[in-house]
Amino acid sequence: MSSTRSVRLVTVVLAPILAAGAAFMGGPPSAVAKEPVAAKTLAREAKRVDSVPTPKLKWYKCYGHAECDTVSLPRDYDRPSGAKVEVALLRVKARDQKRKIGTLFVNPGGPGGSAVGLAYVAPFIFSAGILNRFDIVGMDPRGTNFSDQVKCFPSARQQTRLFEDLSVPFPYTKAEERSFIRGAKRLGRACSTTGKPLSTAMSTAEVARDMDVVRRAVGDTERGYLGSSYGTYLGQVYANLFPDRFRAIALDGVLDPVAWAGTAATAGQPQTDRIRSADGAIKALLEILVRCDRVGGAQCSFATGDPVANFDLIAERLKRSPIVEVDPATGTEFRFGYADLVVVILGALYSPFGFDEIVSILSELIVITEPPAAVAVASTKTAPSAQAKALRRLQRSLAKAEQRAERIERRQPSYGFPYDNSLEAFAAVMCTDSVNPRHASAWPAAAAAADRRAKYFGRAWAWQSAWCASRTWTAKDEDAYRGPFNRATAAPVLVVGNLWDPATNYAGAVKAASLLPNSRLLSSDSWGHTAYGSSDCVNNAMEAYLLNQTLPAAGARCVGDIQPFETELEPPEESLQLLLRATSPVAGPANR
Numbered sequence: 001m002s003s004t005r006s007v008r009l010v011t012v013v014l015a016p017i018l019a020a021g022a023a024f025m026g027g028p029p030s031a032v033a034k035e036p037v038a039a040k041t042l043a044r045e046a047k048r049v050d051s052v053p054t055p056k057l058k059w060y061k062c063y064g065h066a067e068c069d070t071v072s073l074p075r076d077y078d079r080p081s082g083a084k085v086e087v088a089l090l091r092v093k094a095r096d097q098k099r100k101i102g103t104l105f106v107n108p109g110g111p112g113g114s115a116v117g118l119a120y121v122a123p124f125i126f127s128a129g130i131l132n133r134f135d136i137v138g139m140d141p142r143g144t145n146f147s148d149q150v151k152c153f154p155s156a157r158q159q160t161r162l163f164e165d166l167s168v169p170f171p172y173t174k175a176e177e178r179s180f181i182r183g184a185k186r187l188g189r190a191c192s193t194t195g196k197p198l199s200t201a202m203s204t205a206e207v208a209r210d211m212d213v214v215r216r217a218v219g220d221t222e223r224g225y226l227g228s229s230y231g232t233y234l235g236q237v238y239a240n241l242f243p244d245r246f247r248a249i250a251l252d253g254v255l256d257p258v259a260w261a262g263t264a265a266t267a268g269q270p271q272t273d274r275i276r277s278a279d280g281a282i283k284a285l286l287e288i289l290v291r292c293d294r295v296g297g298a299q300c301s302f303a304t305g306d307p308v309a310n311f312d313l314i315a316e317r318l319k320r321s322p323i324v325e326v327d328p329a330t331g332t333e334f335r336f337g338y339a340d341l342v343v344v345i346l347g348a349l350y351s352p353f354g355f356d357e358i359v360s361i362l363s364e365l366i367v368i369t370e371p372p373a374a375v376a377v378a379s380t381k382t383a384p385s386a387q388a389k390a391l392r393r394l395q396r397s398l399a400k401a402e403q404r405a406e407r408i409e410r411r412q413p414s415y416g417f418p419y420d421n422s423l424e425a426f427a428a429v430m431c432t433d434s435v436n437p438r439h440a441s442a443w444p445a446a447a448a449a450a451d452r453r454a455k456y457f458g459r460a461w462a463w464q465s466a467w468c469a470s471r472t473w474t475a476k477d478e479d480a481y482r483g484p485f486n487r488a489t490a491a492p493v494l495v496v497g498n499l500w501d502p503a504t505n506y507a508g509a510v511k512a513a514s515l516l517p518n519s520r521l522l523s524s525d526s527w528g529h530t531a532y533g534s535s536d537c538v539n540n541a542m543e544a545y546l547l548n549q550t551l552p553a554a555g556a557r558c559v560g561d562i563q564p565f566e567t568e569l570e571p572p573e574e575s576l577q578l579l580l581r582a583t584s585p586v587a588g589p590a591n592r
Contacts, residue, residue: 165184314362524557
């Protein structure tokens with residue numbers, strides 16, 4: 001792959017995914033309390049946000065069907081009259097204003113995904129019921145996208161040196177590990193110096209406080225919220241900080257909040273390994289390969305032999321010898337190695353239709369990676385041309401996947417800054433939210449152990465927090481939130497978990513629901529990242545909750561409409577899963 005694509009891939013093998021902050025009193029977070037705390041906003045939090053005057057919004061028409069505005073909010077809520085940060089808002093007004101319930105705030109995850117972008121594409125994703133009864137509002141978190149951006153390097157020129165070190169999706173050779181560690185340290189130090197003071201005020205708790213002030217600004221006494229992926233952590237932090245200030249919070253593709261924030265006992269383990277995304281990814285891939293083996297034939301051409309063994313074979317071949325082709329006319333290099341295989345497959349797993357893409361790619365790779373010696377033994381003149389044809393088909397498949405992402409991105413408002421801060425924004429949220437090992441040199445062993453537990457994906461996910469080593473990332477947010485995550489809430493919380501989610505492990509939804517006393521878990525036997533849009537069952541349950549505050553029955557379970565090798569449908573023009581995939585660091589541009 002090109003170096004540009006590698007830099008884009010590097011910004012997360014974590015998809016859309018995550019965050020939460022440095023502890024109220026500093027030091028390691030305490031264990032989760034056993035008894036739930038009453039459903040009332042604590043006095044210190046009420047003082048922080050309620051001392052901020054309600055902003056006066058002046059919405060203006062933007063991007064055709066939307067309205068935009070910005071608000072100035074305290075950078076530090078302990079100093080409400082001090083320095084400010086500008087936060088961007090976008091609203092799609094309810095179609096039935098006379099019967100409007102209120103505002104539904106949305107967040108697609110990341111961390112660093114654009115809530116403004118998600119609100120903008122709401123008419124293409126959400127049901128008529130939601131669009132009729134809610135104003136859909138996206139607020140880009142501070143430091144990201146259209147809001148004031150964190151900037152860790154003086155210029156794009158100096159930032160480019162960082163990308164030279166982080167030029168692979170994730171490292172697996174000793175040389176790559178040394179380079180990646182050097183880059184991780186460079187990023188951590190830059191964000192802890194040049195990136196200040198904003199880098200010290202980007203924890204999820206600060207975003208939750210911003211949202212509570214904006215809740216007043218839009219005229220809501222209680223907040224409505226739908227969060228996906230990392231956005232589920234934001235929802236959980238809000239629910240625990242402000243347990244009596246929301247009407248409904250729906251969480252889809254849920255993170256284990258304790259694993260995300262970390263504890264004194266888990267501080268020696270990288271945050272991006274603690275959340276067990278890799279375990280969900282390998283579980284989904286192996287199930288697809290097993291089902292592939294079961295159907296075989298024309299439905300699954302990769303099933304000649306054992307698909308699991310074939311995948312292992314391709315991976316080993318690419319480790320030994322990456323695919324490299326140089327276009328003689330332009331000098332452009334196409335390079336596809338082991339790490340590219342892992343993140344491309346992970347990207348495919350984000351989509352409900354990913355099984356088809358996975359089989360297509362693997363069917364080409366099993367041919368392309370066949371050693372020349374084996375071709376010679378076959379004694380056929382067609383074998384080399386078969387490999388060449390397979391390579392062209394692979395390139396077209398990869399290009400098609402990128403075009404799908406770009407098609408969805410074009411639906412979002414765009415901007416053209418020469419300085420791309422997406423990796424810095426992603427890291428600043430993660431690193432101020434969580435505890436991590438002290439030294440970046442701890443990551444190689446941790447990543448190798450993760451790969452032994454969750455083959456292929458363990459290493460890929462673990463490395464995505466290497467910049468958070470506490471010795472080099474010294475920027476702290478003293479008002480970050482580390483728990484508890486088990487506060488009783490005045491209104492119930494809906495927790496939706498997808499059994500085959502490759503980014504937010506289903507176990508995270510189970511854990512979150514077990515912590516929140518007033519919550520209900522809805523399980524979905526569906527594919528891709530998050531569950532909304534996967535079936536009428538999930539859609540109807542989530543919409544009944546958001547519209548009428550009606551919870552699904554205890555133990556409710558839905559089945560996705562798309563099941564590997566059982567469904568032959570064209571991918572939809574738009575879906576929330578495709579949006580999350582397009583805006584994730586795995587498959588989309590760095591700016592999620």
